[in-house]
Amino acid sequence: MNTNQYIIDFYENYDEDSRLVSKHGTVEFLTAMRYIEKYIKPGDRIIEIGAGTGRYSHALxxxxxxxxxxxxxxxxIEIFRRNTLPSENITVTQGNALDLSGFPSERYDITLLFGPLYHLYTTEDKRRALSEAIRVTRPGGVIFAAYVISDGCLFDEGFLRGSINVSEYIKNGLLDAQTFAAKSEPKDIFxxxxxxxxxxxxxxxxxxRLHYVASDGCSLLMRxxxxKMDRRTFELYLKYHFAVCEREDLSGITSHSIDIFRKPVR
Ligand SMILES: C[S@@+](CC[C@H](N)C(=O)[O-])C[C@H]1O[C@@H](n2cnc3c(N)ncnc32)[C@H](O)[C@@H]1O
Structure with a gap:
């Protein structure tokens, strides 16, 4: 299964390894880990699909x-391998979320799909990636699927920072002029x-569904x-974020979300 060239070119030239390292970037990481830790048990086997340089895989x-x-x-994958410690029981395989045929069904207790759905553009492909993630998960296992949320990105990258030109996006059909719903193709990357x-x-x-989580909330908007927060203020901010990240009235303006769901037990 070939991955589209736009994605390869983008990630060949992007510093993915540093993405979750800044203080504001750790909010998404700490939030995801907090929810993983709610469900993971000693001896569990994990698959991370779209693992990037392995920030989550190596931590686990x-x-x-x-x-x-x-x-x-x-x-x-090169950076992933470089980051691997001898003590880690870990493998990395070059592959695509749309075809996990090299992996047996019902093998994993925890399945992370943190990234592929940022880069799949049709309902058919998204459901195929989700079906594959569900297939490799054992009955009763828990799947974590991450998304990029359009309104969070419009506030932050659009109206605040200007790295998304909102009127150009409307002109080019990437945003609906009335509802501001987004529409992308492979060349648009996200x-x-x-x-x-x-x-x-x-x-x-x-x-x-077990949880629907605004994984970074407004953290990119107020990066x-x-x-600049000192340690105590940042701890208080995190406490606040963890308290509200499942609130329906706040979940629409996150930049990323995680849908956490359980595969039924037969
Ligand atoms: C934003 S990064 C996330 C990396 C890591 N999972 C994390 O959350 O830090 C998105 C990752 O998804 C990968 N990806 C994109 N399309 C994919 C696909 N169809 N199948 C598997 N991985 C894909 C990219 O190569 C990239 O490493």
Whole structure:
């Protein structure tokens, strides 16, 4: 299965390894880990699909879990391998979320799909990636699927920072002029969605939602303020973020979200 060239070119030239390292960037990481830790048990086996340079995979392998990672981009795999400690029980395979045929069904207790859905543009492909993630998960296992949320990105990258030119996006059909719903193609790299799109996508699966989490909330929007926080203020900010990250009235303006659901037990 070939991964589209736009994604390869983007990640060959992007510093993915540093993305979650700044203080504001750690909010997403700490939030995801907090929810993983709610469900993971000693001896669990994890698969991370779209593992990038392995920030989550390595963190979990260093806690003693067995981790198999899948990543399509050679440059990311190189850094992933360089970051691996001898003590980690971890594998990384070059592959695509749309075809995990090299991995057996019902093998994993925890499945992380943190990235592929940022870069799949049709309902068919997104459901195929989700089906594959569900297939490799054991009955009763927990799947974590991350998305890029359009309104968070419009506030931050659009109206605040200007790295998205909102009127150009409307002119080029990437945003609906009335509803501001986003629409992307492979050349646009990122697929931006809203929670209603995720609900519709998931409506065909017999899974049970456990949590829908605004994983970084407003942290990218207020990145400069967060990076200036002293330790105690940052701890208080994190406490606040963890307290509100599942609130429906706040979940629409996050930059990323995580849908956490359980595969039914037969
Ligand atoms: C933003 S990075 C996330 C990396 C890591 N999972 C994390 O959360 O830090 C998105 C990753 O998804 C990978 N990706 C994109 N399309 C994919 C696909 N169709 N199948 C598997 N991985 C894909 C990219 O190569 C990239 O490494």
């Amino acid at each position: 392998a260093r806690q003693g879990y067995d981790v198999d990672a899948v990543e399509p981009v050679g440059h990311n 697929e931006l969605v809203r929670k209603e799109d995720i609900d519709e996508l998931m409506s065909v699966f017999p899974t049970t 400069e303020a967060i990076d």
